[in-house]
Amino acid sequence: MNFTIFLLVTLFWGSISAQDEGTSETQSCFPDMCNLLKEFGALGEKLGAMEARLKDSETRLKDSESQILELKTKERTNVVFSAAIGGGDKDIGPFNTDTTLIFTRVITNIGAAYNPSTGIFVAPIAGIYYFTFSYHVAGGRHPVWITLFKNSEIVVTSKEYKTNHHWADNGGNAVFVQLQRGDHVFLRLHANTYVWGDDYLTTFSGFLVNQV
Template sequence: MQARLSASDSKIAVLEARISFKENVMEELKKENKLLEARMSASENLTEELKRENTDLLARITTSENKSTVLEARMSSSENKVEELKKENAERPKVAFSFGLTDAGRIGPFNTDITLKFSRVFTNFGQAYNPTTGMFTAPVRGAYYFRFSAWDDRSSSSIGANLYHNGKRVSWNSAYNTDPSYITITNALVLQLEKGDVVYMVLPSNHGIWDDIHNRTTFSGFLLFSL
């Protein structure tokens, strides 16, 4: 009996040891499972955060793409306008002239009016001013700006320069010099001209004028805009 009891106690001890071992294994597995659950939860949270960030990035990308589309449309519109302006500018006639009268010194007075022929060219874009005839001929219908100045140094004499449009005087300019020094006159105006109209300067009878290498007497004009 004693031997059987001793054998039974041994078996019980072995079983208890095995149970204790399994319980320890179970506890270890529980700990590992909790750790895995914590890591899984953290991973799920990170995944959700990444999803939210991805959604935000997609929204921002979509907004950026929309803005880019709008900017591209505006750029295309601006480029088209620039091309239109370039075309308009290329087609617009370029008309501008500026001349000095002469380097010969005194001119006049004469018994009759004479057309002043400005021969010292500074600019003559469009070749609308003819220094041989003294005539400016409008190449297109439009608004034109004209300016002139005249100089003389003779005392007790008259200086004059009148602007004519198609044979009609539109500006009378005259002064009498009472001092023993120089005298000047100047004027400017805007005229509406038809294509082929002529504008020119006239020295009135009994008036004198002076010009030399210093370009004291000048005549200039240019097209403001076509009509």
């Protein structure tokens, strides 16, 4: 653009100088010089428009590259886990206080977001997650009360009352939860309640549905 302006100024100044000399030959060429100046002016406008379109194309290309990178990141992010409470065939509880259930038998743990040492799932990325849990009780000797927590917030719960009419029962619940990165999700067994512990019946599972 600076070079075009330089040419225009040079030609314009030359045309003025030629006009001042008063020669018939130069005067006969002056209209051609004006046309040339007009053509250079139009060329400068075209170059400016092309430059603007080029910058716009570069911006769109960068936006497309960012979108492609985001899609690739989403495709690579897989979070899935399932775990059973384990510990052999025995009662888990009752305890005097609310207790976080630890599911020690890991069936799958893609993304390593579930910690079998603490029983806590930690969201690696923000998104919509699905969680489900199931439990088994035998004999009805004690009530059952299990709650799924998001950090310190109660999300869903499931209960089974003490009874002498059933030898075995199963229960559970499921929910979609929106999580931020670093949010904790876990199951808590309430005080003075219990579940049956083995490698197959009482389980905790979850997976990432979609990033947000």
